[in-house]
Amino acid sequence: MVAIPNHHFFQWVNQLEKSGHEVYWFDSTDGGPEVSRISWVKQIKSWKLRWDFPFRSAIKKQLPKLYTSIQKYNERKVSTVFKQKLNEIQPDIVHCFEMRLAGFPILEVMEKSPQLKFMYSSWGSDIFYYKELGVQETQFKRFLSRVDYIITDCKRDFKIAQTNGYNHEGYSVIIGNGGLAIDFESIQTLSERQIIMIKGYEDGVGKALEIIKALELLPVALIKDFEIVIYSANILVKEYVEDSSFFAQLKVKIFERGQFVANSELLKIMGKSIIHVANSLSDGLPTSAVEAMGMGAFPIQSNPGKVTEEVIINGINGFLIEKPNDVEAIANLIKTAIENKQMRARAQEYNVHFVQQNYNRTQLQQEIINLYQRVKLN
Known part of the structure; x- marks a missing residue:
């Protein structure tokens, strides 16, 4: 799983607990500490900084230009770390949630691993509003052409994806958090x-x-x-x-x-x-x-x-x-x-x-578990 720390992502991934799948989460923004609510997931965090030097927060706040200059050398690239983790873990599937913050940073690595199954869950305005969000059409189409399986939360977005480079038959329309548990x-x-x-x-x-x-x-x-x-x-x-x-x-x-x-x-x-x-x-x-x-x-x-x-x-x-x-x-x-x-x-x-x-969470759980098995075998 490649995603930013997000409530909907945590809800989704928890549908796989006790499913038999071994799940890793690569935090694409490296934001915050490990997340206790998905403690069963192997979390790849604290990868961004080469050196968490003394007074880093104070320098960031008081001397932002100096901090930016330092971080050019002190921050690891997402793609470099992701490629390293990919080689270590050797997963059957990579599933990214959201395009700009999770998909684009790993796209080049995924293009060099064409045999690896690549799933993508679109979120919010990802597909419908991509131009207004600053995404170039060529980049949008390039990304979709690499995706092997797409999950959207509405029929509208799947139709847009089809006309913009997504050329596989596989897709699911499932709510982005994996279902609702109604109280x-x-x-x-x-x-x-x-x-x-x-x-x-x-x-x-x-x-x-x-x-x-x-x-x-x-x-x-x-x-x-x-x-x-x-x-x-x-x-x-x-x-x-x-x-x-x-x-x-x-x-x-x-x-x-x-x-x-x-x-x-x-x-x-x-x-x-x-x-x-x-x-x-x-x-x-x-x-x-x-x-x-x-x-x-x-x-x-x-x-x-x-x-x-x-x-x-x-x-x-x-x-x-x-x-x-x-x-x-x-x-x-x-x-x-x-x-x-x-x-x-x-x-x-x-x-x-x-x-x-x-949208019943309990009913959707088995569908989501089976989905990964189906993608792996196809």
Whole structure:
């Protein structure tokens, strides 16, 4: 496995525990210490620095230009270390998660090992938004032409891959974290739900400020009895809300992006929420929306490249945001969802069942285990 330290990756790899596979993780960014939640995996960490010299952190902070000059000689290249580990381990399969941070750094090594099976899991905007993320078309096609097996979280991205160099028949559409474990005890009834939940990404792709501004267009009376919970909030979102006289009248809780909140805690909040709103210019299958659906919250979600409509039927089990920059349209969707309790009740029943049938972690586990065996033998 080649990946950055990431919750979805940890969730995926844990599906292989006790499967009989011997699993190594090469941390492509060498970020942080070993991860206890995947302690059974052999973790390749602390490879980047040739010498962790005294006062390194202080020099990095106070003398950044000097630090950059030193690191040109002090940091090992990803490809060099990866090639060395590849020769030591002699794996049957290399599986990379995400293209730019995990795939590209090892591509040259994988091209020189054509007999080695190479799997790739696309994440988020990896494929759909590659040009906007600064990836050249030639590099994108070169990478896909080396991949032997592709896993996407939506049908849209597989079709794009096919037209851009991926020339194998093998593929799977599986949610990026390997499935959801729904906590049914935390799914509250419609009358018990008292939270409006918002994903707070505002980073060029994420458009959370449009959601925040949409709420400001609503009558205070409509939402004053609800708590507004904003999670994974960028600093721009936090500052905007704190400076808003509108939000000063409401109960608001903000979890900043980078602030650790256990996934189980987020699921419990979803289980208490009437709606879950997330908005972006690009995404793969929005995992947070699927989680919210599984916990009974009515999803209001952007639909870049028509990916979200693979799981949300507009007006039936959720609402699709077709124009991420249209604040008034988003406000109307939120207002309609809050006011139409009957629609939310039907959607809750449908969505909890839908997610359990299609994204159940226990059911997906054997499919994922078998997948590696199949790729190895082909």
